Amino acid sequence: MLTQEETIDLIRRSKNGDNNAKEELIKANSPLIKCLIKRYLNKGIEYDDLFQLGSLGFIKAIYNFDESFQTKFSTYVVPMIVGEIKRFMRDDGAIKVSRALKSQNIKIKQFSDEFVKKEFRKPTYEEIAKHFDMEIADVVFTIDSSKLPISIYTPIDDEENKTTFLLDKYTQDQSDDLVDNIVLKEELHNLCERDKQIIVLRFFRDKTQSEIAKILGVSQVQVSRLENKILEKMRKSLIASDN
Numbered sequence: 001m002l003t004q005e006e007t008i009d010l011i012r013r014s015k016n017g018d019n020n021a022k023e024e025l026i027k028a029n030s031p032l033i034k035c036l037i038k039r040y041l042n043k044g045i046e047y048d049d050l051f052q053l054g055s056l057g058f059i060k061a062i063y064n065f066d067e068s069f070q071t072k073f074s075t076y077v078v079p080m081i082v083g084e085i086k087r088f089m090r091d092d093g094a095i096k097v098s099r100a101l102k103s104q105n106i107k108i109k110q111f112s113d114e115f116v117k118k119e120f121r122k123p124t125y126e127e128i129a130k131h132f133d134m135e136i137a138d139v140v141f142t143i144d145s146s147k148l149p150i151s152i153y154t155p156i157d158d159e160e161n162k163t164t165f166l167l168d169k170y171t172q173d174q175s176d177d178l179v180d181n182i183v184l185k186e187e188l189h190n191l192c193e194r195d196k197q198i199i200v201l202r203f204f205r206d207k208t209q210s211e212i213a214k215i216l217g218v219s220q221v222q223v224s225r226l227e228n229k230i231l232e233k234m235r236k237s238l239i240a241s242d243n
Helices: 004-015 019-040 047-064 073-092 099-119 125-132 136-145 158-170 174-188 193-204 209-216 220-242
Strands: none
Touching: 004 019, 004 047, 004 073, 019 047, 019 073, 047 073, 099 125, 099 136, 125 136, 174 193, 193 209, 193 220, 209 220
8 A cells, every 4th residue: 555645756746747657556546446346337337447437537536636635645536436437327328227126216206205295204214125125225226226317217306315425325335335434534524523423323333313313312303404414515525526
C-alpha cells in the first residue's frame, strides 16, 4: 500500500505526463478497483470491460484530484470509479431488468403506497421484507432496479430514492461494506454529533428507526425525517465530488 505522501507524489508526476507513475498508481490501487466492480458483475458487462471502465474512472480521478482540498485520494476516487461504470450502463443500456423483477418492484411500490396511507409513514425495508417473505438485500436490489433509466415503469418517488442511497449497506458482501465505509468515513466528519450518531446507529450498528428513536428520545417519524435529510446532504456531497 502506498502512503498518502507517495500517492500525492505519483499523482503530481502523472499530471506532468509520467506514464510510469500513472501505471504504478493503477497497479497499487487495482485491489480497490476490483473490489468496486464486483457489485456490477453478472449485469451484462464482461469483467475485463468493467475493469477498464474502473481504470478509466481512476485515471479521471488522478487528473481531477485537487490536493488543496485535503481529501484523501482513496476517498475521492471511489465515486469517480463508480460514476464511470454507472454512466456506461446508463448510456449503453447494459443493465436489463427481468420481467419478474419489474413485477416484484411494482408490488412493493403498491404495498408501500398503501402502507403510507394507513400508517402515515413509509415502510422500513424490514417491514417490506417481512410482508413479501424476502431477504432485505433482495428488497433493496428490487427497489433500486426502478432507478435504472431503461425501466418502463414509474420510478420510486424522491423520498424513497433518498433513503435507498445508503441502505444498500444491508448487503452481506463484506467487500461492499469496506468500500462504502471508505466513502462514509470522510462524510461523517462533516456531520454534527446528532446526525453522526443517527448514521452510525443506522448503518454501522444495524439499528432500526424505532430503536434509534428510543435512544434519542424522539418518535420514529422524526428519525425517518432526520435520516432522509442527512442522506440527502451526504448524497449531494458525493455527487459534487463525483463531478
